[in-house]
Amino acid sequence: AQTVTQSQPEMSVQEAETVTLSCTYDTSESDYYLFWYKQPPSRQMILVIRQEAYKQQNATENRFSVNFQKAAKSFSLKISDSQLGDAAMYFCAYRRLGGSEKLVFGKGMKLTVNP
Amino acid sequence: SAVISQKPSRDICQRGTSLTIQCQVDSQVTMMFWYRQQPGQSLTLIATANQGSEATYESGFVIDKFPISRPNLTFSTLTVSNMSPEDSSIYLCSVNSGRLRAQYFGPGTRLLVL
Numbered sequence: 001a002q003t004v005t006q007s008q009p010e011m012s013v014q015e016a017e018t019v020t021l022s023c024t025y026d027t028s029e030s031d032y033y034l035f036w037y038k039q040p041p042s043r044q045m046i047l048v049i050r051q052e053a054y055k056q057q058n059a060t061e062n063r064f065s066v067n068f069q070k071a072a073k074s075f076s077l078k079i080s081d082s083q084l085g086d087a088a089m090y091f092c093a094y095r096r097l098g099g100s101e102k103l104v105f106g107k108g109m110k111l112t113v114n115p
Numbered sequence: 116s117a118v119i120s121q122k123p124s125r126d127i128c129q130r131g132t133s134l135t136i137q138c139q140v141d142s143q144v145t146m147m148f149w150y151r152q153q154p155g156q157s158l159t160l161i162a163t164a165n166q167g168s169e170a171t172y173e174s175g176f177v178i179d180k181f182p183i184s185r186p187n188l189t190f191s192t193l194t195v196s197n198m199s200p201e202d203s204s205i206y207l208c209s210v211n212s213g214r215l216r217a218q219y220f221g222p223g224t225r226l227l228v229l
Contacts (some may be wrong), residue, residue: 035218043152043205043223043225045209045220047218047219050217093218100163100171101146101211101218102148103158105159
């Protein structure tokens with residue numbers, strides 16, 4: 001079974017600084033998707049960024065980028081120029097290609113942004 | 116991306132009663148997913164609902180406790196039956212949408228069982 005591990009339960013960053021959130025996963029599949037979701041206090045799950053495993057190029061969405069290391073099964077999220085609105089729970093998630101299409105989530109990490 | 120709504124947004128219920136949560140999507144989708152998020156925890160998949168067939172339940176979740184309906188390609192309901200305080204959670208529905216079939220979530224239903 002696939003598993004997703006977020007080993008840091010909490011992190012903090014100063015406004016305008018850069019922070020990196022770590023995520024590792026375990027799978028025997030060769031093709032899959034990886035995602036980062038953000039959950040602010042409103043509890044809405046917001047898709048931040050996604051990565052296709054067959055793509056070597058790291059995904060980027062504005063201030064958010066990933067470092068995808070397929071061999072190491074590592075998928076970290078870098079937030080540049082952190083803003084107060086980035087404060088939230090961040091969840092890493094895995095989905096295999098085809099099949100049930102369900103997401104497997106990590107335990108999440110609470111990010112605090114200090115002004 | 117798909118736009119998903121859920122009703123109710125929150126509710127307070129007495130133990131032993133049941134609550135039905137509705138999920139509406141603005142486009143037709145094959146699969147709809149129901150997740151539970153217990154306080155301070157991550158999301159756990161309850162079941163996958165396909166239109167026209169029985170829902171597929173994950174280990175630890177049973178149809179008698181969480182019956183699901185999927186009458187058409189844009190709508191689903193999840194019922195939390197015979198509730199106990201341990202059922203106090205946020206319940207979220209989601210769908211896959213878009214070219215990469217990323218999963219998008221509804222706003223969730225916050226349930227408190229007394």
